[in-house]
Amino acid sequence: MDHEYVVRAVRGEEWPQVRELRLAALRDPAAPVAFLETYERAAAEPDAFWRERAASASRGESVRQFVAEGPGGVWVGSVTVLVEEAGADDVFGGAVEVRQAHLVGVYVRPEHRGVGATDALFEAAVAWAWSLAGLERVRLFVHEGNPRAQAFYRRFGFAPSGVVVPVPGDPFAREYEWVLTRG
Structure with a gap:
């Protein structure tokens, strides 16, 4: 059964919650294949x-972070949207060819996975991205060893672009770019 989540942009004064959720994400067993930090x-x-x-x-x-609040206002997950302008360099040092949104820092607490929190976060993040003038696509990168995330991204409508990059700090591991385009 899906739960109800309130998804909204973070507020500046919520930095302690931003910190706590990020540290929880980085303690997760999947962190080595999900985050570069x-x-x-x-x-x-x-x-x-x-x-x-x-x-x-x-x-x-140029950046917006969304959080999903569960019962009692507890933060159960987050996604951050980076706006990348054509002609700039991306996080992997490659050139950005089109104005795009880049989803990063995707995390949902284990007890809220598979019950709608990730869907709610992605719906809000992608809707915000598409509201930006001139945006041509939404992208993200996913580690080759993260099949659960790949399955979610595919179900949500993302598809592999064919771009493959080495994971910073681990030249033997790869990340795949997945994209979502309008229509």
């Missing part, structure tokens, strides 16, 4: 880092 690195960041991260994501200029 380590728990140790994130936990060592000062409060000022988290304040700026939440403030930037709340403004929604």
Whole structure:
């Protein structure tokens, strides 16, 4: 049975919750194939880092973070949308060829997986992305060793683009770009 979730953009003053959810994500057993950041690195960041991260994501200029709230307002998951402009470099150092949204930091607490939280987050993130003028596609990268995420992305309408990149710090592992286009 699906649960009801309230999905909304984070607010700048919610940096402690942003920090807590990110650290929970980085402690998850799937973290090594889901995130490029380590728990140790994130936990060592000062409060000022988290304040700026939440403030930037709340403004929604080139980044917007969405959270799913479950019963009692508990944050059960998050996704961040980065707006990448044509001519810029992406997170892997490649050139961005079109104006696009890049979904990153996808995380849902284990007890809320498979019951609608991820769908609700993606619906909000993709709707916001499509509301941006001139946006041509939404993309994300998924680790070759993360079949559960790949199955969700396929069900949601994303498809592999054919772009394959090495995982930073692990030249033997690969990530695949998946894209969603209008229509």
